[in-house]
Amino acid sequence: MAKAQTVIPQACEQSIVTPKNTGRYLWLPIQESAPEGKVQVIVNGMLLMEQNVRMAREQVDYYVALDLQPYHGKEALRICVQNVPTGSVCFKKLVQNDDADYALIDEKFRPLYHHTPKRGWMNDPNGMFYKDGTWNLYYQYNPYGSMWGNMHWAHSTSTDLIHWKNEGVALTPDVWGTMFSGSCVVDRGNVVAMYTASRPTPFGGDVQAQCIAFSNDGGKTFTKYEGNPVLTAEDKDFRDPRPFWNEDVKAWNLILAVGQEMRIYSSPDLKTWKYESSFGKEYGNHGGVWECPDLFPLTQTTKQPNDQTTKKWVLLCNINPGGPFGGSATQYFVGQFDGHKFTCESMPKVTKWLDYGKDHYATVSFYNAPDNRHTVLAWMSNWQYANQVPTKQFRSANSIPRDLGLFTCGEETYVSVVPSKEMLAVRGAKAKKPTEACEILVDVKGQAEIVLSNAKGEQVIMKYDAAKQTFCMDRTKSGDVSFSEAFPCVTTAPTYGQIKQLRLFIDRCSIEAFDADGKMAMTNLVFPSEPYNNIKVKGGKVTIYEIKY
Numbered sequence: 001m002a003k004a005q006t007v008i009p010q011a012c013e014q015s016i017v018t019p020k021n022t023g024r025y026l027w028l029p030i031q032e033s034a035p036e037g038k039v040q041v042i043v044n045g046m047l048l049m050e051q052n053v054r055m056a057r058e059q060v061d062y063y064v065a066l067d068l069q070p071y072h073g074k075e076a077l078r079i080c081v082q083n084v085p086t087g088s089v090c091f092k093k094l095v096q097n098d099d100a101d102y103a104l105i106d107e108k109f110r111p112l113y114h115h116t117p118k119r120g121w122m123n124d125p126n127g128m129f130y131k132d133g134t135w136n137l138y139y140q141y142n143p144y145g146s147m148w149g150n151m152h153w154a155h156s157t158s159t160d161l162i163h164w165k166n167e168g169v170a171l172t173p174d175v176w177g178t179m180f181s182g183s184c185v186v187d188r189g190n191v192v193a194m195y196t197a198s199r200p201t202p203f204g205g206d207v208q209a210q211c212i213a214f215s216n217d218g219g220k221t222f223t224k225y226e227g228n229p230v231l232t233a234e235d236k237d238f239r240d241p242r243p244f245w246n247e248d249v250k251a252w253n254l255i256l257a258v259g260q261e262m263r264i265y266s267s268p269d270l271k272t273w274k275y276e277s278s279f280g281k282e283y284g285n286h287g288g289v290w291e292c293p294d295l296f297p298l299t300q301t302t303k304q305p306n307d308q309t310t311k312k313w314v315l316l317c318n319i320n321p322g323g324p325f326g327g328s329a330t331q332y333f334v335g336q337f338d339g340h341k342f343t344c345e346s347m348p349k350v351t352k353w354l355d356y357g358k359d360h361y362a363t364v365s366f367y368n369a370p371d372n373r374h375t376v377l378a379w380m381s382n383w384q385y386a387n388q389v390p391t392k393q394f395r396s397a398n399s400i401p402r403d404l405g406l407f408t409c410g411e412e413t414y415v416s417v418v419p420s421k422e423m424l425a426v427r428g429a430k431a432k433k434p435t436e437a438c439e440i441l442v443d444v445k446g447q448a449e450i451v452l453s454n455a456k457g458e459q460v461i462m463k464y465d466a467a468k469q470t471f472c473m474d475r476t477k478s479g480d481v482s483f484s485e486a487f488p489c490v491t492t493a494p495t496y497g498q499i500k501q502l503r504l505f506i507d508r509c510s511i512e513a514f515d516a517d518g519k520m521a522m523t524n525l526v527f528p529s530e531p532y533n534n535i536k537v538k539g540g541k542v543t544i545y546e547i548k549y
């Protein structure tokens with residue numbers, strides 16, 4: 001283990017650390033309850049980068065890495081720590097070494113088959129695309145702590161949507177701001193990322209502007225466009241660009257969230273954008289800010305009378321707060337889009353939710369997915385308590401991959417959600433009891449009640465009410481619910497007809513429930529003190545499969 005560094009306190013609120021010439025990582029000790037200090041990298045008197053870090057004052061909760069590789073060998077490299085009292089414990093506990101796994105904590109709530117960051121904070125999935133057999137996932141990332149801040153884009157890749165390889169950071173903050181959410185497109189073999197740069201103004205509030213970056217190596221590294229930003233406005237909450245090629249009009253379209261509406265633009269080259277129209281006024285739920293949009297066509301084949309196919313456009317609109325059970329959630333609209341304007345086919349007051357759990361947000365689809373699939377991932381948390389959930393060195397996971405389609409009930413067309421077929425490939429041996437990573441199938445014939453529990457008396461109760469056509473999940477006694485008043489709750493979903501089979505995916509701290517036909521999805525976090533290893537079912541037949549991870 002490397003030795004602590006020499007710290008020369010310069011002034012009460014400013015300390016200067018001189019790293020050694022060897023050792024790629026400078027490990028910064030973090031105390032989550034400490035206020036944010038500033039950690040600055042200074043080379044020869046020039047400020048190269050600066051991050052907000054909760055440097056430990058009295059106790060060390062975990063470590064984060066400051067990667068010194070880009071600065072090694074530079075003249076007069078100094079790390080300046082501000083707003084941290086000089087006697088703070090962090091100065092005695094700094095470590096420098098080459099061990100990327102230094103002080104990694106084996107956490108009981110780290111999911112086994114869901115995507116998570118190894119360390120640090122994660123929120124929205126960003127820039128997801130498929131190319132040459134690889135699924136690429138970027139995400140909102142704070143490398144310097146397990147709470148939101150210092151937004152970067154980090155990158156992971158997978159060939160099966162389940163096993164993810166950590167590819168490191170892809171976009172770092174610059175003078176235009178920190179890297180907020182956005183999307184990637186694949187254009188003639190190149191990958192182009194469009195994202196929001198967000199920065200505080202000296203006069204209060206934030207400025208958000210849209211920028212682009214190019215990758216010639218399939219998304220591993222990006223070069224930011226020198227003409228950034230490419231789209232600016234004076235509006236507050238102007239973010240989360242989703243560009244896509246629209247073959248119908250042979251142009252690029254862009255959908256962007258602005259306050260409580262979605263704006264649509266068009267472009268010949270992804271650099272110059274023409275405003276086309278806005279959608280949202282009086283439509284759907286307006287309990288919060290509209291964020292992370294997506295817009296794509298889905299086709300529906302009606303069996304009767306002659307296998308007719310209908311193409312409809314779906315506009316995904318993530319909203320925070322305003323979700324059906326408080327906080328964040330994903331609503332959507334079904335309609336038509338002609339390259340200029342989105343027209344919703346429902347009455348304005350109709351609100352449709354993609355998932356009726358509390359922990360399903362920022363859902364967007366993979367660009368360029370094969371076989372005309374519309375595969376999505378959601379961030380499995382809720383802004384009401386995402387920063388407080390009881391994990392330590394990392395926070396948040398993504399949902400399992402899901403594929404979208406359309407179905408009709410009465411006069412309305414809805415989006416169906418099923419676990420992606422890749423989830424079948426990881427089905428393992430049959431198990432007698434639930435395990436910490438399993439899939440539970442329940443064949444139901446009418447009313448059903450499912451209770452998952454452990455020896456500590458912690459339990460999750462699920463009920464399917466065939467008469468009311470609802471499914472609900474009660475996590476009020478599921479384990480640790482103490483970290484937020486908004487956490488204990490019962491979530492209820494419409495099932496739009498009868499359910500024949502339920503599919504439940506358990507992974508240590510999450511339960512994702514689906515109607516196997518796709519008419520209902522519900523995603524909820526749970527933090528049991530030990531895994532639920534008992535299941536009682538009334539009104540259904542249970543089969544349990546282990547999941548191979």
Ligand code: FRU
Nearest residue numbers: 124140180181239291292362
């Ligand atoms: C949604 C969101 C986005 C924003 C990002 C910042 O969760 O608020 O609108 O770009 O998170 O991390």
